[in-house]
Amino acid sequence: MNSHDKPSGLVGELEGVEGLEVETGVTLSGFSTFRIGGPAEFLVRLQDRSALEALLSAAGRLGLPFEILGLGSNVLFPDEGLPGVVARLTGNLASFQFQGARVVAGGGMALAKLARLAAERGLEGLEALSGFPSTVGGAVRMNAGSYGVEIQDVLVETCVVDRDGRSRCLTVQELEPSYRRTILQGSGSVVVSATFQLREGSAEKALGRIEELNRRRWASLPSGRPNVGSIFKNPEGEYAGRLIEACGLKGSCCGDAQISPRHANVIVNNGKAKAWQVLELMLTVRQAVDDRFGAQLVPEVELLGSLRNRWQEALDQASEGSR
Numbered sequence: 068m069n070s071h072d073k074p075s076g077l078v079g080e081l082e083g084v085e086g087l088e089v090e091t092g093v094t095l096s097g098f099s100t101f102r103i104g105g106p107a108e109f110l111v112r113l114q115d116r117s118a119l120e121a122l123l124s125a126a127g128r129l130g131l132p133f134e135i136l137g138l139g140s141n142v143l144f145p146d147e148g149l150p151g152v153v154a155r156l157t158g159n160l161a162s163f164q165f166q167g168a169r170v171v172a173g174g175g176m177a178l179a180k181l182a183r184l185a186a187e188r189g190l191e192g193l194e195a196l197s198g199f200p201s202t203v204g205g206a207v208r209m210n211a212g213s214y215g216v217e218i219q220d221v222l223v224e225t226c227v228v229d230r231d232g233r234s235r236c237l238t239v240q241e242l243e244p245s246y247r248r249t250i251l252q253g254s255g256s257v258v259v260s261a262t263f264q265l266r267e268g269s270a271e272k273a274l275g276r277i278e279e280l281n282r283r284r285w286a287s288l289p290s291g292r293p294n295v296g297s298i299f300k301n302p303e304g305e306y307a308g309r310l311i312e313a314c315g316l317k318g319s320c321c322g323d324a325q326i327s328p329r330h331a332n333v334i335v336n337n338g339k340a341k342a343w344q345v346l347e348l349m350l351t352v353r354q355a356v357d358d359r360f361g362a363q364l365v366p367e368v369e370l371l372g373s374l375r376n377r378w379q380e381a382l383d384q385a386s387e388g389s390r
């Protein structure tokens with residue numbers, strides 16, 4: 068490029084915008100706890116809300132797909148990677164501020180770190196949500212939960228930026244939270260902050276509970292192998308893991324993707340698993356559980372890019388075949 072030429076495309080559109088960093092072709096496997104996935108066309112690290120707004124409007128003008136990424140503990144990236152923008156929240160968008168028993172945290176803040184900081188101050192409420200890798204934004208979006216506590220139990224409100232760059236705050240009721248679900252899913256809104264109401268209590272008790280729950284969790288989960296936790300949501304009144312185990316699928320493999328021999332609702336990457344192999348296993352599981360129990364398992368993991376369509380196409384084919 069001639070030194071007088073202006074950069075074009077996304078980089079050109081964002082020239083002069085402060086608080087962001089753009090990289091191209093970064094392999095996404097390093098950004099998912101599954102350790103699977105090809106390159107992102109653009110990986111953008113954002114420091115503040117105005118940078119996010121500028122990025123959303125640039126991506127909109129250019130018609131680029133946009134995905135926001137937290138700690139990547141509930142996503143499956145396609146092997147060929149993702150076109151368009153993958154953005155991560157850092158800086159001001161991953162900060163926190165305590166106000167008495169309330170805390171306002173950025174969408175990019177690690178929930179486990181927030182829980183520990185709160186516990187050290189003697190503030191209780193987040194302990195049960197501290198044992199899995201998550202950002203505040205990723206957890207609020209899907210109403211993450213653990214050991215009988217859901218994030219809706221401590222959430223007061225969340226502020227989001229919509230795909231058109233509009234900012235708004237929603238109360239917890241307005242999110243219409245239910246099991247692993249809020250209205251933010253499928254909306255394209257980015258959670259930039261969340262306010263939690265905690266309880267004044269004892270630091271010793273809160274820190275002790277974090278340690279105890281973490282011990283229990285690591286005793287039940289497949290250790291050492293990359294995974295994204297539960298692969299399917301539990302059907303109402305049932306455990307997906309029990310149904311999968313009853314179909315005799317525990318330990319089944321497709322390449323290096325395996326249904327964990329320890330926990331049937333977890334798929335592990337035994338080394339070089341590909342996204343298509345994980346998808347194959349998921350389809351096998353779904354079909355087997357449907358055939359045997361008439362239950363249609365729904366993925367808890369977010370299938371990104373082409374994987375969404377491939378999943379839907381496979382379901383459509385299966386339902387045509389059964390007619």
Ligand SMILES: Cc1cc2nc3c(=O)[nH]c(=O)nc-3n(C[C@H](O)[C@H](O)[C@H](O)COP(=O)(O)OP(=O)(O)OC[C@H]3O[C@@H](n4cnc5c(N)ncnc54)[C@H](O)[C@@H]3O)c2cc1C
Pocket residue numbers: 100134135136137138139140141142156174175198199200201202203204205206207208209210211212213214256257258259288294295296297369
């Ligand atoms: C070992 C292990 C154990 C787990 N245990 C549990 C558990 O007990 N309970 C549970 O609920 N989950 C569990 N999970 C799943 C996962 O940790 C949660 O779903 C978590 O909340 C995902 O957060 P994240 O920041 O990693 O999101 P990501 O995986 O990065 O993203 C998930 C989805 O959220 C969206 N997203 C991310 N950040 C934002 C944001 N700021 N605004 C809007 N959307 C956003 C992404 O676009 C994507 O669609 C577990 C995962 C692992 C690996």
